[in-house]
Amino acid sequence: xxxxxxxxxxxxxxxxxxxxxxxxxxxxxxxxxxxxxxxxxxxxxxxxxxxxxxxxxxxxxxxxxxxxxxxxxxxxxxxxxxxxxxxxxxxxxxxxxxxxxxxxxxxxxxxxxxxxxxxxxxxxxxxxxxxxxxxxxxxxxxxxxxxxxxxxxxxxxxxxxxxxxxxxxxxxxxxxxxxxxxxxxxxxxxxxxxxxxxxxxxxxxxxxxxxxxxxxxxxxxxxxxxxxxxxxxxxxxxxxxxxxxxxxxxxxx
Amino acid sequence: xxxxxxxxxxxxxxxxxxxxxxxxxxxxxxxxxxxxxxxxxxxxxxxxxxxxxxxxxxxxxxxxxxxxxxxxxxxxxxxxxxxxxxxxxxxxxxxxxxxxxxxxxxxxxxxxxxxxxxxxxxxxxxxxxxxxxxxxxxxxxxxxxxxx
Numbered sequence: 001x002x003x004x005x006x007x008x009x010x011x012x013x014x015x016x017x018x019x020x021x022x023x024x025x026x027x028x029x030x031x032x033x034x035x036x037x038x039x040x041x042x043x044x045x046x047x048x049x050x051x052x053x054x055x056x057x058x059x060x061x062x063x064x065x066x067x068x069x070x071x072x073x074x075x076x077x078x079x080x081x082x083x084x085x086x087x088x089x090x091x092x093x094x095x096x097x098x099x100x101x102x103x104x105x106x107x108x109x110x111x112x113x114x115x116x117x118x119x120x121x122x123x124x125x126x127x128x129x130x131x132x133x134x135x136x137x138x139x140x141x142x143x144x145x146x147x148x149x150x151x152x153x154x155x156x157x158x159x160x161x162x163x164x165x166x167x168x169x170x171x172x173x174x175x176x177x178x179x180x181x182x183x184x185x186x187x188x189x190x191x192x193x194x195x196x197x198x199x200x201x202x203x204x205x206x207x208x209x210x211x212x213x214x215x216x217x218x219x220x221x222x223x224x225x226x227x228x229x230x231x232x233x234x235x236x237x238x239x240x241x242x243x244x245x246x247x248x249x250x251x252x253x
Numbered sequence: 254x255x256x257x258x259x260x261x262x263x264x265x266x267x268x269x270x271x272x273x274x275x276x277x278x279x280x281x282x283x284x285x286x287x288x289x290x291x292x293x294x295x296x297x298x299x300x301x302x303x304x305x306x307x308x309x310x311x312x313x314x315x316x317x318x319x320x321x322x323x324x325x326x327x328x329x330x331x332x333x334x335x336x337x338x339x340x341x342x343x344x345x346x347x348x349x350x351x352x353x354x355x356x357x358x359x360x361x362x363x364x365x366x367x368x369x370x371x372x373x374x375x376x377x378x379x380x381x382x383x384x385x386x387x388x389x390x391x392x393x394x395x396x397x398x399x400x401x
Binding site: 052053054055056057061064086089090091124125126127128131132133134168171172174175176179186187188189190192193194195203204205207208 | 259262263266269270273274277281285288289290291292293311348349350358373374375376377378379380381382383384385386387388
């Protein structure tokens with residue numbers, strides 16, 4: 001259907017097979033953890049120690065190294081969840097369904113962290129913990145969408161039916177993603193406009209930008225680690241009666 | 254090649270997402286004014302802001318406009334959106350980031366003289382982050398407000 005090289009297609013076909021996915025991710029995990037630890041250490045050292053204080057906000061701005069990567073992840077994970085949900089709906093791939101639902105609690109956590117750190121940052125800088133402006137409100141709606149996905153999945157006993165319901169909810173909720181991103185441009189908001197993700201060059205000094213990008217990458221790896229762990233667990237739970245799980249358990253004894 | 258059943262599901266999903274997008278677009282468009290967190294100074298001068306009701310006013314504090322006319326906590330300053338100006342009076346403690354040349358959002362109402370009497374002032378910081386040295390080398394104007 002798409003112009004994708006054969007090697008990639010074959011990789012995805014193999015990855016969609018639960019036993020292959022399970023053993024492949026087991027071998028991958030130590031590498032992911034090592035990269036995550038290195039990135040986080042470098043990002044925090046750069047952000048909290050090497051980066052200079054801001055001309056206006058002094059040292060308080062350093063919460064940006066948690067707040068902004070979390071906010072980016074909250075949007076990124078939602079898109080991954082919706083796409084995985086769509087793949088599950090269209091191709092009926094079990095693994096895609098599991099990736100979708102496993103992403104929800106991680107995304108909800110990042111959304112909560114973004115809202116919470118934003119509130120902590122807002123009090124000293126803006127003078128308020130919370131305002132109902134378009135950016136903050138749409139991000140709060142994102143948290144409710146994640147919680148809705150988790151709740152809906154839990155409410156339906158047949159997990160394959162639950163996955164379909166959840167995928168539809170996630171796909172409808174995708175409209176909120178551009179709303180969050182462009183809220184600061186479409187409407188007057190207390191939240192300032194984009195610093196990094198704009199057409200122009202970023203309006204942040206390079207010494208502050210590099211640690212920010214490192215932290216963003218480190219959060220991506222954290223997501224990958226958490227996602228794979230959750231996916232593996234859910235896979236075992238769903239496939240507990242299948243032959244490959246039995247064989248694996250017996251071999252490990 | 255895609256199997257017909259899959260293709261049908263793909264099309265259904267695409268229609269659903271596009272439909273939800275269009276519906277949201279119309280809804281947001283019709284509530285556009287309510288989604289604005291604050292009115293601009295031009296809105297106020299043109300009479301678009303509510304009379305005798307609380308609303309929020311946003312703009313940049315004009316350099317050199319901040320004055321404290323009495324001994325008390327009252328502070329008076331002018332806001333601009335680089336087109337029209339509105340005078341604001343506020344009694345209370347200003348946020349740390351309040352300074353001339355910065356954006357703020359004030360909550361309050363207009364009095365009969367067209368002066369905005371603020372009950373609350375929030376600072377709206379910009380999207381620029383840089384070390385103080387860089388800021389110093391960037392600015393050419395000696396009147397740059399530092400602190401209040």
